[in-house]
Amino acid sequence: MNRNTRRFAPLRRLLALLHARNLEFVRDRRTLGWNLLMPFGIVFAFAFIFSGPEKPLFKVGVLTPPGVTLAQAKAAHLHPLLGTRFMDFYTPDNADAAVRKLARHQVDLLLDLRPAAAPAHYWVNPDSPKGYITEQLLRLNDRTAVRNTVTGKAVTYVDWVLPGILGLNLMFSSVFGAGYVIVRYRKSGYLRRLRATPLTAFEFLSAQVLSRLLLVMTIATLVFVPLTWIVGLHVAGSGLLLFLLASLGALSLISLGLVVAAYVSSEELAGGLLNLCTWPMMLLSGVWYSLEGASPWLQRIAQGLPLTHLLDGARAIMIDGAGIAEVWPHLAILAGMVLVFLIVSAAGFKWRVE
Amino acid sequence: MQMQPTTNVGPAAATASGPTESAALSTVAASPQVLLEATGLIKHYAKVKAVDGVSLQLYAGTCLGLLGPNGAGKSTTIEMLEGSLPPTAGTIRYRGAPLGDRFRQESGIQFQKTALQEFLTVRETVELFHGLYDHTLPIDEVLRLCALEELEGRDNKKLSGGQLQRLLLAVALVNDPNVLFLDEPTTGLDPQARRAFWELVQGIKARGTTVLLTTHYMDEAYVLCDRIIIMDHGKFIAEGTPRGLIEEHFGEGAAERPGPEGRPHNLEDLFLKLTGRDLRT
Numbered sequence: 001m002n003r004n005t006r007r008f009a010p011l012r013r014l015l016a017l018l019h020a021r022n023l024e025f026v027r028d029r030r031t032l033g034w035n036l037l038m039p040f041g042i043v044f045a046f047a048f049i050f051s052g053p054e055k056p057l058f059k060v061g062v063l064t065p066p067g068v069t070l071a072q073a074k075a076a077h078l079h080p081l082l083g084t085r086f087m088d089f090y091t092p093d094n095a096d097a098a099v100r101k102l103a104r105h106q107v108d109l110l111l112d113l114r115p116a117a118a119p120a121h122y123w124v125n126p127d128s129p130k131g132y133i134t135e136q137l138l139r140l141n142d143r144t145a146v147r148n149t150v151t152g153k154a155v156t157y158v159d160w161v162l163p164g165i166l167g168l169n170l171m172f173s174s175v176f177g178a179g180y181v182i183v184r185y186r187k188s189g190y191l192r193r194l195r196a197t198p199l200t201a202f203e204f205l206s207a208q209v210l211s212r213l214l215l216v217m218t219i220a221t222l223v224f225v226p227l228t229w230i231v232g233l234h235v236a237g238s239g240l241l242l243f244l245l246a247s248l249g250a251l252s253l254i255s256l257g258l259v260v261a262a263y264v265s266s267e268e269l270a271g272g273l274l275n276l277c278t279w280p281m282m283l284l285s286g287v288w289y290s291l292e293g294a295s296p297w298l299q300r301i302a303q304g305l306p307l308t309h310l311l312d313g314a315r316a317i318m319i320d321g322a323g324i325a326e327v328w329p330h331l332a333i334l335a336g337m338v339l340v341f342l343i344v345s346a347a348g349f350k351w352r353v354e
Numbered sequence: 355m356q357m358q359p360t361t362n363v364g365p366a367a368a369t370a371s372g373p374t375e376s377a378a379l380s381t382v383a384a385s386p387q388v389l390l391e392a393t394g395l396i397k398h399y400a401k402v403k404a405v406d407g408v409s410l411q412l413y414a415g416t417c418l419g420l421l422g423p424n425g426a427g428k429s430t431t432i433e434m435l436e437g438s439l440p441p442t443a444g445t446i447r448y449r450g451a452p453l454g455d456r457f458r459q460e461s462g463i464q465f466q467k468t469a470l471q472e473f474l475t476v477r478e479t480v481e482l483f484h485g486l487y488d489h490t491l492p493i494d495e496v497l498r499l500c501a502l503e504e505l506e507g508r509d510n511k512k513l514s515g516g517q518l519q520r521l522l523l524a525v526a527l528v529n530d531p532n533v534l535f536l537d538e539p540t541t542g543l544d545p546q547a548r549r550a551f552w553e554l555v556q557g558i559k560a561r562g563t564t565v566l567l568t569t570h571y572m573d574e575a576y577v578l579c580d581r582i583i584i585m586d587h588g589k590f591i592a593e594g595t596p597r598g599l600i601e602e603h604f605g606e607g608a609a610e611r612p613g614p615e616g617r618p619h620n621l622e623d624l625f626l627k628l629t630g631r632d633l634r635t
Contacts, residue, residue, distance in 0.1 A: 188469030193525075195438060196463040197486040198455055352438065 030269050058134045059088045059292075061098040061110040078113050079120055080141035087134075090292055099123055100320060103152025106160075106290075108134040111145075120145045127151060155319055162233055163314045164287035167249070170220055171281060171307050174250050176274055178212045179257035183270040186261075186353060195351035202346045205258055209342070212254045217247055236321030242314060245327060248334040249310030255341030256306060262345040265353040281307040309333050387414040389533055389564050390435065395444035397430050404430040406588035407444070412533065417555075417565040419579030419596075421572070421621075423629050427588040428568050429466065429537065435566065436463050436535050448533075459488055462531030464522045466538045466568075470510045477506040480524050487529035500524040500554060516547030523554060533564045540574060552577055572621035582621075586629045600624050 060081070064073045070091045074082045082089060092098035092110075101107040102123055108130040110123040122138060122145050125131045138145060185191045194204060221243075227233045235242060256277055264270045284291065284298065285307035291299050302308045313330035316322035324331075390412040397405040405427045412418055412435075422428040433439035435446060437453040448457040470479055480497065484490050497503050500520045505513070513521060519539055526534060536555070540548040548571070555578055559565060569575055575582055576596045584592040584599075592599055600609045604619040613619050 185469075189465060189467050190469045190471065192438060193463070193465060193468045193470075194486075196436060196458065196461070196465075197483065198458045198488070199486050 028266070028268070030266070057086045058108045058130055058137075059090070059106075060134060061092045061101070061107050062089050063095055063098070063110070063112040063114055064091055065114050073113060079111060081111060081138050084137060084141070099150055102128075102131075103150045104319065105131070105152075105154035109138065111138070121148060122146070123148045123150055125150055125152060128154065158231065159233070159319065160315065161288065162227065162231070163318055164311055166220065166224060166227075167285075167307055167311045167314065168282065168287050169223070170216055170246065170250055170310070171253050171278060173216045173219065174212060174253035175257040175278055177216070177257070178208055178254045179261040179270055179274050180267065182208060182258065182261035183264055183267050186265055186350065187267065189352075192352040201349040201351070205262075205342065205346055205349065209251065209254050209258065213247065213250055216250050216254075217243075220246060220250070233318075235318045237317035237323060241324060241327065242317045245310065245313045245317065245331060245334075248331055248338065249306060249313075252306040252310075252334045252337040252341065255338050255345065258345040259341050262349045265350070281305045284308070286311050306334060306337050388412070389414045390446070390448050390566075391450075392435060392446045393444055395431065395434055395446070396442045397427075397434060397439070398442045403588055405434070405441075408585070408588075408590050409444075410583060410590070410593075412564060412566055414532070414564050415559075415562050416580045417559055417567060417578050419575040419582040420566065420568045420585060421570075421575055421582055421625060422585035426585045426629070428585050431585065432535060432537050432566065432568050436461070438463075459529065460532045461535065462526035462529060462533070463535040464519075464526040464537060464539050466541065468522055470518075470521070470525075472509070472511040474510055475507050476502055476510065476513070476521055476524075479510060479521060480528055483525045483528045489530065490528055491530045493528075496524050496528050499527060499557065501550070514547075516543050516550065519543060519547070519551060520554065523551075527558065531563060533566065534558065536565060536567045536569075538568055538570065540569065540571060548574065572625055576621050584625060584628055591628055592624075596621055603627060 062070055062073065062079075062082070064070055064078070068076075068078075070089055073079070074089070077083065081087075092101075095110075095112070098107060098110050102110050102125050105125060105128045108124075108128060112121040112123075120142060122135075124135045124147065126149055135147075182191070185194075191204075224233075228235070257274060260270055260273045260277065264273060280301070281287075284302040285305050286302070287307070291302055309330040313322075313327045313334075316327055316330075320326070388411045391410070393409045395405055395408050396403070408427075408431060410418070420428045420432060430439065434441045434444075437446070437457060446453055448454075448461075471482075474482065477493065477497070480493050480502075484493055484496075491499075494503075497506055500523050502517075502520055502524055505517055505521075508517075510518070510521065523536075523539065526536075539555075540551050543551065552574065555565065555567075559578075565578070567575070567578060579596060581594065582592075582596055582599065583590050594602065597609045600619050600621065600623070601607065603624055604613065608619040610618050613623075
């Protein structure tokens, strides 16, 4: 070996390794394809979700007459306020829920256009600054509207977003924690060794689920309890119900991770697919902002995501003080998802690299 | 070529100097119980016929060696026999029934490559597998059998190659198996560790455990196996006792009398004669 070669030996070794790794990367077409598609997907998703006109300044709930959609009400000029620009109009699922949101300053005004309510009635929270402005705009257009008031302390963004952040943490820990470990076990041959014992796929998966559930719920509790003291996080409803909901949510997310882990042998591909599972939830499940007012099909997609039900249920319990009668649909949907995900993962579970 | 065993290639008590055929004859005559039987096994991969219609019988209390060059199909064959790889065609029966829960309860497997959970100790690993079976040996006995008593508190990731192989053997023995599969168990071990491992296997055989062994070491097969099968291109090409096969191909007494190379013929000579000297890819 000559002096030059020896002097640049570390660089040569580095380049040799770099070349080999690049070849490996290029030849692993699934991983390469994923790495190319993923950034496009994320950028397009963000661009699509946040594209469109300027964000509205005020949010108004509109109770429309039976059989009349908001778009029809606007087209028919059922009320002059509906023609106001930069206002976010939405149709609440029910009047009581809308009034509760008004009390918490999450909605600025509630307009009731149902036939029995003619002339129009409206509800406003006198303690809400944005409610005051919205009411002034309403009065400019309609002096006959009948005023109703509700009072209540504003729910701050921190109150609203903290359950989302806790849920997000739970999601990552659940989906990735369970998924990656099993893919690694499979790749190392450990699963194949276990397969040679009387252990069944269901037993193995159940053990993984329970182990991960114990871990994530312990961590979630250890994070949550101090938060109630440090930032004054308040749970208006039952703590036990919240724990039950969080456990079911975590179970559904762990099971979702297992669906990916059941079929995949490459850690890199598993990483991509697990990202594919988590990104839509991060964007559409209401972690950072409410999807109220977003397009109906986007909301329908969100309803198919476990994190949406976990967060909607958690906020209902923590902020509204909802009981089991109100959150049981979320519990039932999460339980159904657990069942489906576990069946799918157990049915297709691979013990060894093909 | 399909090999069908006959009474003169049955179990025999292997010793460090080689198997004894007279013992084989008497044992088989008394009780030629077939523990595991494979018939017409075929395994196709996308473009390759890895195993091409092989049949074998594994007798209780014996050690059968499956030998062959790289790519001969022996790993595929043993994986099918272990129940970890479904055959394309053919049947495998354990005690007369298809492989099922009973087989898993009563078999032990040491795979060629297996990772264990890194952050468990030796004892914790044995305890884990101990918990997976209905009938087991006491954990301390398993550790003693595999000479692991002094390592029981050590993390798996800190074990040497030979120690790890002993732990994998312990895991395979935890259910006191009737049939034990050893897939190239001493590959990569130094001579001392290999010989120590042979002693362990001799001890296991002495307990009456049936063993199916694959190996690339001909001396290992000679010492441990009562019967061997040589495989190439997906087929069985020879079967018999190690000494019987040497004599069949090199003449009577060839295993003891010096041959043209100034030493007695051995299994490696036989292996090369039957499978050729070309490098396998």
